[in-house]
Amino acid sequence: MFFRMIKGALFRQKSKMIMIAVTIALGSSLATAMLNIMLDVGDKVNQELKAYGANITVVPKENSVLDSLYDLDDGSETAAAHLKEEDLGKIKTIFWGFNILDFTPFVNTAVTLSDGSTAKLTGTWFNHHLALNTGEELDAGIHSLRSWWEIKNGQWLDEQKESIPANGALIGSALAERLGVNTGDTIEVKTAKGSQSLQIAGIYDAGGDEDEQLFTLLPVAQELAVAKGLIDSIEVSALTTPDNELARKAATKGPAALSPADYETWYCTAYVSSICYQIQEAIPDSVASAVRQVAESEGTILDKTQLLMILITILSLFGSALGISNLVTASVMERSNEIGLLKAIGARDYRISGIVLTEIMITAVVGGVAGYFMGYGFAQIIGHTVFASSIEMKPMVIPLVAVLIVIVTLAGSIPAIRMLLRLRPAEVLHGR
Amino acid sequence: MKKQTMFLRMITASLLRRRSRMLVALLAIAVGATILSGLVTIYYDVPRQMGEQFRSYGANMIFTSSNGGTLSEEALNQAKEQIKENQLVGFAPYRYENITVNERPMMAAATDFDGAAKTSPYWRIDGSWPSQPGEALVGKETAQTLALNTGDKVTLTFDLDKKPATADEAANAERNQNNREFSVVGILDTGGNEEKYIFISTEDMEGLTGKSDSFDMAELSVSASQNELKSYADSISKKTDGVSARLVKRVTQSENTVLSKLQALVLLVTVIVLLLTMICVATTMMAVVTERRKEVGLRKALGASNRSIIVEFMGEGLLLGGIGGLLGSLCGFIFAQAVSMNVFNSSIQFHWLLIPVTVLVSVLVTGLSCLLPVRSATDVDPALVLKGE
Numbered sequence: 001m002f003f004r005m006i007k008g009a010l011f012r013q014k015s016k017m018i019m020i021a022v023t024i025a026l027g028s029s030l031a032t033a034m035l036n037i038m039l040d041v042g043d044k045v046n047q048e049l050k051a052y053g054a055n056i057t058v059v060p061k062e063n064s065v066l067d068s069l070y071d072l073d074d075g076s077e078t079a080a081a082h083l084k085e086e087d088l089g090k091i092k093t094i095f096w097g098f099n100i101l102d103f104t105p106f107v108n109t110a111v112t113l114s115d116g117s118t119a120k121l122t123g124t125w126f127n128h129h130l131a132l133n134t135g136e137e138l139d140a141g142i143h144s145l146r147s148w149w150e151i152k153n154g155q156w157l158d159e160q161k162e163s164i165p166a167n168g169a170l171i172g173s174a175l176a177e178r179l180g181v182n183t184g185d186t187i188e189v190k191t192a193k194g195s196q197s198l199q200i201a202g203i204y205d206a207g208g209d210e211d212e213q214l215f216t217l218l219p220v221a222q223e224l225a226v227a228k229g230l231i232d233s234i235e236v237s238a239l240t241t242p243d244n245e246l247a248r249k250a251a252t253k254g255p256a257a258l259s260p261a262d263y264e265t266w267y268c269t270a271y272v273s274s275i276c277y278q279i280q281e282a283i284p285d286s287v288a289s290a291v292r293q294v295a296e297s298e299g300t301i302l303d304k305t306q307l308l309m310i311l312i313t314i315l316s317l318f319g320s321a322l323g324i325s326n327l328v329t330a331s332v333m334e335r336s337n338e339i340g341l342l343k344a345i346g347a348r349d350y351r352i353s354g355i356v357l358t359e360i361m362i363t364a365v366v367g368g369v370a371g372y373f374m375g376y377g378f379a380q381i382i383g384h385t386v387f388a389s390s391i392e393m394k395p396m397v398i399p400l401v402a403v404l405i406v407i408v409t410l411a412g413s414i415p416a417i418r419m420l421l422r423l424r425p426a427e428v429l430h431g432r
Numbered sequence: 433m434k435k436q437t438m439f440l441r442m443i444t445a446s447l448l449r450r451r452s453r454m455l456v457a458l459l460a461i462a463v464g465a466t467i468l469s470g471l472v473t474i475y476y477d478v479p480r481q482m483g484e485q486f487r488s489y490g491a492n493m494i495f496t497s498s499n500g501g502t503l504s505e506e507a508l509n510q511a512k513e514q515i516k517e518n519q520l521v522g523f524a525p526y527r528y529e530n531i532t533v534n535e536r537p538m539m540a541a542a543t544d545f546d547g548a549a550k551t552s553p554y555w556r557i558d559g560s561w562p563s564q565p566g567e568a569l570v571g572k573e574t575a576q577t578l579a580l581n582t583g584d585k586v587t588l589t590f591d592l593d594k595k596p597a598t599a600d601e602a603a604n605a606e607r608n609q610n611n612r613e614f615s616v617v618g619i620l621d622t623g624g625n626e627e628k629y630i631f632i633s634t635e636d637m638e639g640l641t642g643k644s645d646s647f648d649m650a651e652l653s654v655s656a657s658q659n660e661l662k663s664y665a666d667s668i669s670k671k672t673d674g675v676s677a678r679l680v681k682r683v684t685q686s687e688n689t690v691l692s693k694l695q696a697l698v699l700l701v702t703v704i705v706l707l708l709t710m711i712c713v714a715t716t717m718m719a720v721v722t723e724r725r726k727e728v729g730l731r732k733a734l735g736a737s738n739r740s741i742i743v744e745f746m747g748e749g750l751l752l753g754g755i756g757g758l759l760g761s762l763c764g765f766i767f768a769q770a771v772s773m774n775v776f777n778s779s780i781q782f783h784w785l786l787i788p789v790t791v792l793v794s795v796l797v798t799g800l801s802c803l804l805p806v807r808s809a810t811d812v813d814p815a816l817v818l819k820g821e
Contacts, residue, residue, distance in 0.1 A: 030705060045690070048690045147689070205681070206681060292622045295623070301485055311775065319464070326456050382704070
């Protein structure tokens, strides 16, 4: 009898039940979409913030402060320390290797140009193909670390393209203007170690000091400046977790000052300081330090964005919860006649509540499931339009949304049912 | 006159007598309106507020000399004044000089520390910012090289002839030099080139070098969009003699990229949330009105015209929509303000235009969602409606 009544209600009052299901579906899709976006927005914005370039620099341990000042003066090297090119791949093998998005080595030297003036020449990777010992293969280079560069003329260098000459170089817009050179021209550069003609592949506008520089392929600069296989510094772009108390403590007092449990937590969290520490472990005789301008600001922006999204999510959860419970209340109240009739023919209160609740719960489950998939669609639409990548659907959202829908539906129907049960059947049927 | 009073009485009576149902409807509308006004306020204010957060990346505009010489304070101030005061977050002029510490060449930078703290909020200082004359901030690398700690003294030497000393001269101390002792109050950690410098105040630098009013560059942190910054830079370079303003592309370009993404995110979220909430409001209103099909039938049986029934229901709906919309715009503002205080620690700019817009939208949504069920009820024969089919 119970099931027949429910079946009857579900099928005979089809349009009413469909409306409830639709509203619940909308509410649950809103909750699903917002929760998923909220949980993923940190990662997505973190990726976007990589536009600011490297957040970690690695230099040799004994690097003297003075070389940049000396270099420009006479072009000769003081006995500065160097890192080894062969160690570069090890960056990807650290605990948080997966979080290392890109890295590139640098060799800097001052060169004398044909007109007698000096300029800074930097050798680096542009799109270097790297095969690691672990069998992993990856492309690394400066391209994503200088996202703000605008190539005004010509093209980016690319080691993997056949058409790029071995002595190709990019020249800063200010320097190009001063020398009056253009794409395709060759210029002679000289250092104490020899000379080389560079073919200009492109002119870039960096909007800073780098506009006065030349960038070329790593082997060319190594020959002119140091020796094969040696590099001056490495820039690393890593996905990091914003610093908290623990990370600050580790950064100021050193990891040794942490208790073993804290150390474990710190080491296994992607703080910029722990990634620096792991890079130092992986690359012999190196000092890795956070670029404060990028690392610190990243934390601020990430925290703010996440907090903003959390609050917006709370508002929309609140909105969808009220929307659902409102409709449920309205639709239960609408059935005062039916409930009055049931009471009049002698149904017990709990039977009546049971019937109404089961009906609404069945509708809610159908609506909720449909809503989850709708929400999935909304989240992906937002992910693809804004970040051009899909939003990861976290499994933990499913129970959250389910619990939300159940609580909200119950909260919407129980007070209404109780109110109707309190009424006297004669009055209700009379239509008051 | 009589007709209107009757109309009003019918509306208010139906609202008051059916209190619980009307409360449900009103709540639904108010929630919808809250979300509308709250999210739209946030959407409009996010670029400004987030833009301020992005200022933690530091200077986004620099002034340099356009003729290769130095900049005078007057020219700098003249250039600075062209930027709206409420957009200028920080301004710090810099002057660099080669100095020596125990015959070791070093670079000293003079700046206004209050300004530098604003243009470079990411500087981490172990110790404190210099506040007195004779105090210096030393970059981490230099501090390591010179084995300096906070509280130590360091003597900076400026060679007025700008020549390295020959061994003879050094031995006989026959050099045209200025010496000054500074106490180190802070060690600067930035992870960048700043770690190589020794920072002192502009006045101390004047005392050390005997030359005043000459700056090499100035850093500015301006809270404005990339296009606005470009037009500032152009007009400053044109209008002010000797000053060339340039954008720090790394900061402006990246900020543009990230900020536009964030704004698009909030926009899309707002649109989707609004769309879904409005449908929710509409379904609730429809449920509330559908319940009254019998009333419609009864009235029709008593001889009311379709038009008068629709007008009455619409009047009710519009009244509810108006009240709900007003309530919602208030709650929405409170919500937006709470978000702004929590996230950005600053109060939000409220757009007064949003109140009429919110009320209008709520009235429209309620009106539409009342119209559909009432029309379907009036279209049917009253006998059928009253019978409940």
